[in-house]
Amino acid sequence: MTTNAASQSALAHLAFCQQHESEMLALLRKMVEIESPSDDKAAVDRMGAFLAEEFERLGGLVTFYPQEAAGNHLKAEFAGSASGGASDRADAKPVLLLGHFDTVWPMGTLAKMPFQIKDGRAFGPGVYDMKAGIAMMIFALRALKEASAAHRPVTILLDTDEEVGSTTGRPIVEATAKDCEAVLVLEPSQGPQGHLKTSRKGVGDITIRVRGRASHSGVDFEKGRSAIVELARQLLEVVKFTDLARGITVNPGVIQGGTRSNVVAAEAWAEIDLRIARAADAVELEKKFAALKPFDPDCVIELSGGINRPPMERTEGTVRLFGMAREVAATIGWRLEESSTGGGSDGNFTSALGVPTLDGLGALGEGAHAANESVVIGELPQRTALLTALIQSV
Numbered sequence: 117m118t119t120n121a122a123s124q125s126a127l128a129h130l131a132f133c134q135q136h137e138s139e140m141l142a143l144l145r146k147m148v149e150i151e152s153p154s155d156d157k158a159a160v161d162r163m164g165a166f167l168a169e170e171f172e173r174l175g176g177l178v179t180f181y182p183q184e185a186a187g188n189h190l191k192a193e194f195a196g197s198a199s200g201g202a203s204d205r206a207d208a209k210p211v212l213l214l215g216h217f218d219t220v221w222p223m224g225t226l227a228k229m230p231f232q233i234k235d236g237r238a239f240g241p242g243v244y245d246m247k248a249g250i251a252m253m254i255f256a257l258r259a260l261k262e263a264s265a266a267h268r269p270v271t272i273l274l275d276t277d278e279e280v281g282s283t284t285g286r287p288i289v290e291a292t293a294k295d296c297e298a299v300l301v302l303e304p305s306q307g308p309q310g311h312l313k314t315s316r317k318g319v320g321d322i323t324i325r326v327r328g329r330a331s332h333s334g335v336d337f338e339k340g341r342s343a344i345v346e347l348a349r350q351l352l353e354v355v356k357f358t359d360l361a362r363g364i365t366v367n368p369g370v371i372q373g374g375t376r377s378n379v380v381a382a383e384a385w386a387e388i389d390l391r392i393a394r395a396a397d398a399v400e401l402e403k404k405f406a407a408l409k410p411f412d413p414d415c416v417i418e419l420s421g422g423i424n425r426p427p428m429e430r431t432e433g434t435v436r437l438f439g440m441a442r443e444v445a446a447t448i449g450w451r452l453e454e455s456s457t458g459g460g461s462d463g464n465f466t467s468a469l470g471v472p473t474l475d476g477l478g479a480l481g482e483g484a485h486a487a488n489e490s491v492v493i494g495e496l497p498q499r500t501a502l503l504t505a506l507i508q509s510v
């Protein structure tokens with residue numbers, strides 16, 4: 117289907133989603149009330165089982181990717197539809213709806229931060245990041261079915277360790293995405309206007325560990341080699357790698373070392389967050405770290421880590437997807453904008469593979485990872501209608 121035709125059906129999708137707003141909210145409530153912190157496998161797997169049932173009810177073929185420590189990742193595949201004479205679409209490459217169902221909130225958070233509705237918003241742990249996005253996927257599939265719309269096959273992939281770096285989710289996300297036509301990421305939208313995200317910075321984490329030599333600061337001061345002083349000098353070097361004009365930032369976010377004030381510190385370390393806007397900058401930045409030499413030759417520097425999420429760059433494919441989204445949004449009287457963000461998502465991986473990726477298609481709200489986490493209920497129908505029409509357009 118062309119974007120034009122999809123735009124016309126956007127109004128029908130909007131009506132469907134508006135009629136089902138309270139049902140969507142009830143589903144969202146159920147999901148929020150199944151707590152799913154990344155580090156609690158049993159809890160995350162309960163959420164996975166719940167979702168599998170929802171997807172199967174919609175006719176999806178569900179596959180779990182069993183994990184030892186993390187929750188089992190989940191894929192659901194839905195057949196394409198050739199109705200409306202567009203027979204080519206049913207067998208075409210699928211469109212991937214991507215997200216995660218782990219949250220940053222530890223078990224028991226719900227008791228202090230229950231699901232509640234206030235001033236047109238729904239509150240609760242993980243409601244915005246990103247259980248609302250999953251509810252939107254489910255209702256977009258229902259809206260497609262309701263409209264008997266022609267569309268490609270749809271694959272939903274939800275991983276369970278996104279909030280802790282997607283260590284086990286990444287290979288599955290990449291293997292699934294590489295066979296897809298496009299990736300629509302249902303992470304929260306950006307800012308109070310709910311912009312879509314067309315670029316994200318790449319993310320890295322490097323630990324610098326310095327080993328010096330301990331001594332009594334009064335008796336044997338000269339024999340000591342302070343790891344703290346050495347680390348401090350190294351940090352003053354690495355912060356020079358920040359280049360705001362190129363979108364490169366280096367942030368020593370955690371520092372620790374030493375034992376007592378009257379001991380020359382034998383050990384100190386710092387954890388440093390790295391952000392890059394362009395993939396090409398990763399190698400150079402990592403090289404700069406690798407080239408660090410101790411100021412004091414009696415100290416030893418050890419580095420670990422590196423860039424672990426490549427940037428999601430604003431590629432031609434992403435711009436094309438955003439253009440479609442914008443056109444669809446306009447037909448329901450909504451002027452859609454795009455933004456870039458310093459935060460990473462699984463969209464970084466799919467975009468780096470060269471698969472057109474559009475992110476931030478999830479809910480409008482605020483407070484991701486914060487106590488005021490909430491979504492604007494009244495925005496859910498139009499955002500779901502947009503997603504539905506976009507699935508048709510791709």
Ligand SMILES: [Zn+2]
Nearest residue numbers: 245246278303
């Ligand atoms: Zn998220």
